[in-house]
Amino acid sequence: MCSQNKPVTKRSFRFTTLDIVIMVTTGAVFGLIGLGLNASFFLLSGVLGVAWASNLLAGPFFSCGLLAARILRKPGVSFITQMLFSVASVLLGDPFGLTNLGFGFVQGIAFEIIFAVFRYKRWDWWVILLAAFLATIFDIGPLYVFTGLGEQPLWTWLGPLMLRPLFVLPIVYILAVSVPNLLQKAGVIKQG
Amino acid sequence: MRRLLFAYEKKDSFIHRCDPLSKLIWVFCFSILSLLATTVSQQAVLLILVVIVAIFLAKISIKEAGLIVITFVVFAACWFLIQSALIGGTHIFVQVGFFKLTYEGMNKAGAVALRIVLLVLLARVFIGTTEPRSLGLALVQKWGFTYSVAFGIFFMMRLLPLFEQEFTDLQDARKIRATDVNNGTRGIPGKLFDYIKVLLTRGFRRAVVTSYSLESRAFRAQRKRTFTTLIELTWEGKLLVIVSIAITIALGTYLLLGK
Numbered sequence: 001m002c003s004q005n006k007p008v009t010k011r012s013f014r015f016t017t018l019d020i021v022i023m024v025t026t027g028a029v030f031g032l033i034g035l036g037l038n039a040s041f042f043l044l045s046g047v048l049g050v051a052w053a054s055n056l057l058a059g060p061f062f063s064c065g066l067l068a069a070r071i072l073r074k075p076g077v078s079f080i081t082q083m084l085f086s087v088a089s090v091l092l093g094d095p096f097g098l099t100n101l102g103f104g105f106v107q108g109i110a111f112e113i114i115f116a117v118f119r120y121k122r123w124d125w126w127v128i129l130l131a132a133f134l135a136t137i138f139d140i141g142p143l144y145v146f147t148g149l150g151e152q153p154l155w156t157w158l159g160p161l162m163l164r165p166l167f168v169l170p171i172v173y174i175l176a177v178s179v180p181n182l183l184q185k186a187g188v189i190k191q192g
Numbered sequence: 193m194r195r196l197l198f199a200y201e202k203k204d205s206f207i208h209r210c211d212p213l214s215k216l217i218w219v220f221c222f223s224i225l226s227l228l229a230t231t232v233s234q235q236a237v238l239l240i241l242v243v244i245v246a247i248f249l250a251k252i253s254i255k256e257a258g259l260i261v262i263t264f265v266v267f268a269a270c271w272f273l274i275q276s277a278l279i280g281g282t283h284i285f286v287q288v289g290f291f292k293l294t295y296e297g298m299n300k301a302g303a304v305a306l307r308i309v310l311l312v313l314l315a316r317v318f319i320g321t322t323e324p325r326s327l328g329l330a331l332v333q334k335w336g337f338t339y340s341v342a343f344g345i346f347f348m349m350r351l352l353p354l355f356e357q358e359f360t361d362l363q364d365a366r367k368i369r370a371t372d373v374n375n376g377t378r379g380i381p382g383k384l385f386d387y388i389k390v391l392l393t394r395g396f397r398r399a400v401v402t403s404y405s406l407e408s409r410a411f412r413a414q415r416k417r418t419f420t421t422l423i424e425l426t427w428e429g430k431l432l433v434i435v436s437i438a439i440t441i442a443l444g445t446y447l448l449l450g451k
Contacts, residue, residue: 093315
């Protein structure tokens with residue numbers, strides 16, 4: 001009964017101007033970082049193979065949308081930021097070109113599925129990692145289509161890609177969980 | 193002072209006079225063609241076309257074009273050398289012991305290597321010749337984008353050179369303070385983490401100031417805005433679009449049928 005008298009404070013899921021600007025900023029920062037990483041991918045994939053090189057460098061690519069989602073905590077943030085990151089990559093002349101949009105779309109959808117399952121109410125570190133985990137699975141689709149994995153024998157890429165979360169999740173934890181916490185401590189942002 | 197790769201430069205050239213949307217279509221067409229091209233000769237034709245546009249139509253000097261692609265040429269060359277040896281084939285070009293270069297391997301690896309250079313040059317021409325504000329305005333006025341979406345793209349194009357500048361400043365600062373002493377591969381993740389932290393901190397601080405500034409000017413208060421600057425589709429732009437689409441249809445059909 002007592003709880004009925006409490007004022008109902010419902011969070012608005014509408015994007016504010018600050019939300020939009022933060023999403024764009026995150027996309028631009030990761031676009032610049034991603035350009036360097038994707039160029040390195042071509043170097044590493046020659047030595048280690050496409051699947052292992054992708055494992056080593058994929059972490060930051062999954063962190064962009066999740067970092068923004070962890071800060072803003074609203075539906076659609078991770079998807080939009082991941083797409084903005086892809087657009088920034090295309091504009092910067094990323095070696096993967098327009099295929100970045102395919103990767104961004106698939107990863108963004110995976111993030112949103114997990115956040116939607118928790119009805120956009122849980123933003124704990126393990127939910128972020130779960131979203132990244134699902135994205136690593138979804139990501140195999142565009143990786144198979146765009147990087148020529150299909151032309152190589154199954155054993156050369158299936159094993160490494162199954163181990164992918166082991167490489168990706170620690171980096172996602174650092175970039176999408178620890179970094180927002182550090183930024184909040186420094187007074188740069190306020191999460192949620 | 194280092195030259196920025198991803199900054200708009202005001203010049204008077206054919207490509208500068210094209211409207212932003214025409215250039216966007218041009219970039220889109222050549223990006224698709226670069227994905228369809230799978231051999232060295234096909235990528236080389238596309239690269240020559242983009243180089244011609246960059247040097248003669250966008251007035252980017254040969255020296256500048258060379259500087260732009262040089263960083264990526266290193267990656268492209270490494271990819272070419274390693275992949276040429278790894279990709280198998282029946283026609284041997286040269287063999288030293290176990291090391292074997294085949295024509296097939298060189299063809300495939302060379303095509304990807306050229307694509308890396310092509311896409312960077314394409315992006316450089318687009319960003320270097322397109323004023324971010326006019327792109328944002330054109331997206332709203334001609335393609336019917338909502339102005340908050342167009343603003344996002346405009347703001348991103350403004351941020352990219354700023355972040356690039358901050359990235360190089362940060363590199364210089366680390367060198368001066370001798371914090372770049374760990375140059376081995378073990379230091380790379382830590383360095384990457386540092387760069388991301390600093391860029392995000394500065395980026396978010398700028399984001400807060402920008403959002404206050406926008407809201408003080410009633411940004412998003414109304415569904416539609418009145419623009420004092422009108423973007424016109426120029427004849428140069430129309431010509432670029434017609435030629436780009438014609439080339440894409442012709443070369444695209446050839447490349448698809450060739451497969």
